[in-house]
Amino acid sequence: MKSTLALFLAAALAASASAKIVTKPVAYTHAGTALEGVLVYDDEKVSADKPAPGVLVVPEWWGLNDYAKSRATQVARLGYVAFATDMYGKGVVTTEKGKASELAGQFYGKPLMAERAAAGLAQLTGSGLVDPKRVAAIGYCFGGATVQALAYSGAPLAGIVSFHGSLIPASAEAAKANKAKFLVCHGAVDPFIKPEELAAFTKSMDAGKFDYQFVSYAGAIHAFTNPKADAIAKANDLVGGVGYNAAADRRSWAHMRAFFAEIFAPAPAAKK
Amino acid sequence: MKSTLALFLAAALAASASAKIVTKPVAYTHAGTALEGVLVYDDEKVSADKPAPGVLVVPEWWGLNDYAKSRATQVARLGYVAFATDMYGKGVVTTEKGKASELAGQFYGKPLMAERAAAGLAQLTGSGLVDPKRVAAIGYCFGGATVQALAYSGAPLAGIVSFHGSLIPASAEAAKANKAKFLVCHGAVDPFIKPEELAAFTKSMDAGKFDYQFVSYAGAIHAFTNPKADAIAKANDLVGGVGYNAAADRRSWAHMRAFFAEIFAPAPAAKK
Numbered sequence: 001m002k003s004t005l006a007l008f009l010a011a012a013l014a015a016s017a018s019a020k021i022v023t024k025p026v027a028y029t030h031a032g033t034a035l036e037g038v039l040v041y042d043d044e045k046v047s048a049d050k051p052a053p054g055v056l057v058v059p060e061w062w063g064l065n066d067y068a069k070s071r072a073t074q075v076a077r078l079g080y081v082a083f084a085t086d087m088y089g090k091g092v093v094t095t096e097k098g099k100a101s102e103l104a105g106q107f108y109g110k111p112l113m114a115e116r117a118a119a120g121l122a123q124l125t126g127s128g129l130v131d132p133k134r135v136a137a138i139g140y141c142f143g144g145a146t147v148q149a150l151a152y153s154g155a156p157l158a159g160i161v162s163f164h165g166s167l168i169p170a171s172a173e174a175a176k177a178n179k180a181k182f183l184v185c186h187g188a189v190d191p192f193i194k195p196e197e198l199a200a201f202t203k204s205m206d207a208g209k210f211d212y213q214f215v216s217y218a219g220a221i222h223a224f225t226n227p228k229a230d231a232i233a234k235a236n237d238l239v240g241g242v243g244y245n246a247a248a249d250r251r252s253w254a255h256m257r258a259f260f261a262e263i264f265a266p267a268p269a270a271k272k
Numbered sequence: 273m274k275s276t277l278a279l280f281l282a283a284a285l286a287a288s289a290s291a292k293i294v295t296k297p298v299a300y301t302h303a304g305t306a307l308e309g310v311l312v313y314d315d316e317k318v319s320a321d322k323p324a325p326g327v328l329v330v331p332e333w334w335g336l337n338d339y340a341k342s343r344a345t346q347v348a349r350l351g352y353v354a355f356a357t358d359m360y361g362k363g364v365v366t367t368e369k370g371k372a373s374e375l376a377g378q379f380y381g382k383p384l385m386a387e388r389a390a391a392g393l394a395q396l397t398g399s400g401l402v403d404p405k406r407v408a409a410i411g412y413c414f415g416g417a418t419v420q421a422l423a424y425s426g427a428p429l430a431g432i433v434s435f436h437g438s439l440i441p442a443s444a445e446a447a448k449a450n451k452a453k454f455l456v457c458h459g460a461v462d463p464f465i466k467p468e469e470l471a472a473f474t475k476s477m478d479a480g481k482f483d484y485q486f487v488s489y490a491g492a493i494h495a496f497t498n499p500k501a502d503a504i505a506k507a508n509d510l511v512g513g514v515g516y517n518a519a520a521d522r523r524s525w526a527h528m529r530a531f532f533a534e535i536f537a538p539a540p541a542a543k544k
Contacts, residue, residue, distance in 0.1 A: 188486070189478055199467070202488065206461055211490050213523060214460070218477065218484040251485060251534070258526045 020044045021076055023069075026083070027090070030119035031112070035086040037120055038069055039127055040076040046129050053264040054130030056121050056150075057084045058143030060223065061104035063093035067226055068140070075138075078257065080264075081129045085120030087146065097236040104142045107149075108166075114153035117146050121155060134158055134264045136180075138256065139165060141223060144184075151180040159263040161185065161256050163225050167193060167201035175208025182212035183259045185252035187220030191241050215255055217248035224248045292316045293348055295341075298355070299362070302391035303384070307358040309392055310341055311399055312348040318401050325536040326402030328393050328422075329356045330415030332495065333376040335365035339498055340412070347410075350529065352536075353401045357392030359418065369508040376414045379421075380438075386425035389418050393427060406430055406536045408452075410528065411437060413495060416456075423452040431535040433457065433528050435497050439465060439473035447480025454484035455531045457524035459492030463513050487527055489520035496520045 020043040027036050046052045055075045059068035064086045072082035086092075088103050107113035117137070125132055136159045139147040144165015151160050152174030159181040170178065182205070186193065205212045222238075223229035224245040233242040292315040299308050318324045327347045331340035336358045344354035358364075360375050379385035389409070397404055408431045411419040416437015423432045424446030431453040439458075442450070454477070458465065477484045494510075495501040496517040505514040 182490075188474065188484075195471070202460065205490065209491065211519070212460075212488075213490065214488040216474065216484075216486040218454075218482055247483070251530075254530045255527070258523075258530065262523070 018044055019077060021073060023073070026123050028119060028123055030116055033089050035119070036090040037064065037086045037123055038072060038084040039081070039123070040069075040072040040084065041081040041129060042076055042079060045079050046081055048128045051129055051131040052079060052081050053134035053136070053260070054081045054083070054124045054127075055260075056117070056124050056135070056137040056147070057082055058117060058120075058137065058139030058146045058150075059084065059087065060140045060226070061100040061142035062095060062232075063088045063100075063103065065093045067228060068143075071138075071140070074253075078260070080260070081124065081127060083120060083124035083127070085117065085123070087116050087120075087143075095232065095235065097238065100142075107142075107146070111153075113146055113149040114155070117150040118153065118155055121150065121157075132156070136160060136260065136263060138163065140225060141165060148182075151178050151182070153177060154179065159183065159259060161259060163252060164190060164220075164222050167197055169200045169204035170208045170210065171204075172208065175204075175210065178208070178210065181259075181263055182210055182214075183255060184212060184214045185225075185248075185255060186214065186216050187222060187224045187245070187248065188216040188218050189220065190222045190224075192222045213255075213259070215252065217245065217251060220245040220248035225252060290316055291349060293345060295345070298395050300391060300395055302388055305361050305388075307391070308362040309336065309358045309395055310344060310356040311353070311395070312341075312344040312356065313353040313401060314348055314351060317351050318353055320400045323401055323403040324351060324353050325406035325408070325532070326353045326355070326396045326399075327532075328389070328396050328407070328409040328419070329354055330359065330389060330392075330409065330411030330418045330422075331356065332412045332498070333372040333414035334367060334504075335360045335372075335375065337365045339500060340415070343410075343412070346525075350532070352532070353396065353399060355392060355396035355399070357389065357395070359388050359392075359415075367504065367507065369510065379414075379418070383425075385418055385421040386427070389422040390425065390427055393422065393429075397428075404428065408432060408532065408535060410435065412497060413437060420454075423450050423454070425449060426451065431455065431531060433531060435524060436462060436492075436494050439469055441472045441476035442480045442482065443476075444480065447476075447482065450480070450482065453531075453535055454482055454486075455527060456484060456486045457497075457520075457527065458486065458488050459494060459496045459517070459520065460488040460490050461492065462494045462496075464494045485527075485531070487524065489517065489523060492517040492520035497524060 024039045072084035075082035137147040138161040144162030147160040154177030157180040161183045229244040296311045344356035347354035409419040410433040416434030419432040426449030429452040501516040
């Protein structure tokens, strides 16, 4: 085991040492709104001749800020092509909860949520670098809800990962349209998700025969993956509701990697 | 990524090719009952000079049968020292649910559950092959409940993994005594665990500030890790309640491995 691990680490180090991360702003338009997302990939691993799995990254309700972009870079370092997508419009970001609530409020419960995300997905799959059969979407908070909505719309996704996302119960129609496996990473004591909302979500997953994994992380509250969450909480009077949790961050990322390993290269013996 | 994976697989294959799995029956006594467990380890990786993490394996309510022993062997192949423990008495196994219920019924709600498991744990740590700071316990069904009880008793465990275990809420006393991190692998539609039991369990985990991860696997019912569960269910009129689920089996094993990687070699940045 030790030698296996050592070899693995050596290979991982070698791989990371030879990485050449490329970051490209991509301008596009959806429903009259000018948007700008960011395509991120490792130029030494990915090319038009060597397409890789693609991962759409949907930001928190603050908009496409540095945090969301940093997650895209982390995904690119795994060897995937990431697209940090823009939901609000070029350069529209905020650090103020009232404004964030207003921006996110345009999408909840409306077809626009999936449609705007699909516009970003098209930029990812249209990059020419992505294997169209191996595409996933991940999202944080508002973005977690968005990737659920995107899957419910029937988007060609192998899987989605929701990190501390709001939970949208799946309708029967969504269950029929959905193609994605779900990994839901949830803060066990997130005060923004009520027990009855959680129950309604998992009930709809079971009823719709979704292939899902739902993970609760002890002590984790809203935004547990964001290292800046404590400062954000302080500035927005959200202390106790929003906060970073290093263990839950690390564990949910490891679970995402295991999930990607499965959905991007299914084991021959895999059963649904 | 691909080359990393290839190297990793090559190393894993090499490691498995050179494995020399040793299986030793171990006779011991607890509270007047003669017991016989099985110590399993890889003789090429582990020795008194090269101690390894130890893993106690607690069987389903059927007793120490081939399934439990096969899990110990799988654990040994990961490079750990496994002890498949005997809860009932030497050779006491059954395939009949009435008898199993009677056997398991001796332990539920009684100190004997943790005490009998601790007797097995002493065999593991007393083997001379185990690093006493890196010990975990895993268990299946009844065994899942048993490893919870063992942790609640204050046993020196870095972690426990419960696979489709009955869920025992932690008392305040248990929370104080507990030293283990918890990974709870649960079948999302297991009809033997009522929603209120699940809620009481996680509530006690949160109240006691346990470091836990609770994972629900879609479509999985009781005994989802046991490839023979369907046959067992048929013979015992438990179809629909007990059954194998290959995806949940594979995923929960992967989650256990990630959990072991963490608790047996904590990341420097790890926070509780």
